[in-house]
Amino acid sequence: MSPIWVVLIALATLIIGVALGFFIARRYMMNYLKKNPPINEQMLRTMMMQMGQKPSQKKINQMMRAMNNQQGK
Structure with a gap:
């Protein structure tokens, strides 16, 4: 060959x-x-409630933005 x-x-x-x-x-x-x-708003809300926090929509939006920014890097 x-x-x-x-x-x-x-x-x-x-x-x-x-x-x-x-x-x-x-x-x-x-x-x-x-x-x-991947995690969504409903899952985040459930996790926060299980940890004893009352999640506001503002806090959930803030955490979702932080998570999306972390994934984008």
Whole structure:
């Protein structure tokens, strides 16, 4: 086998591996997010009530903004 064929086979294998890895990781993350949805206002309100706090809408909005800013970084 000539070195050109070895390089072409290695490149093809690499490209196929990257594509398969991407789609497997994407499917895994979609399933994970479906089973464990990101926190929303209702969950935050429930957590605050369980901790003995009476949540106001202003406080919930403030905490959601802080969480969204943290995720954006």
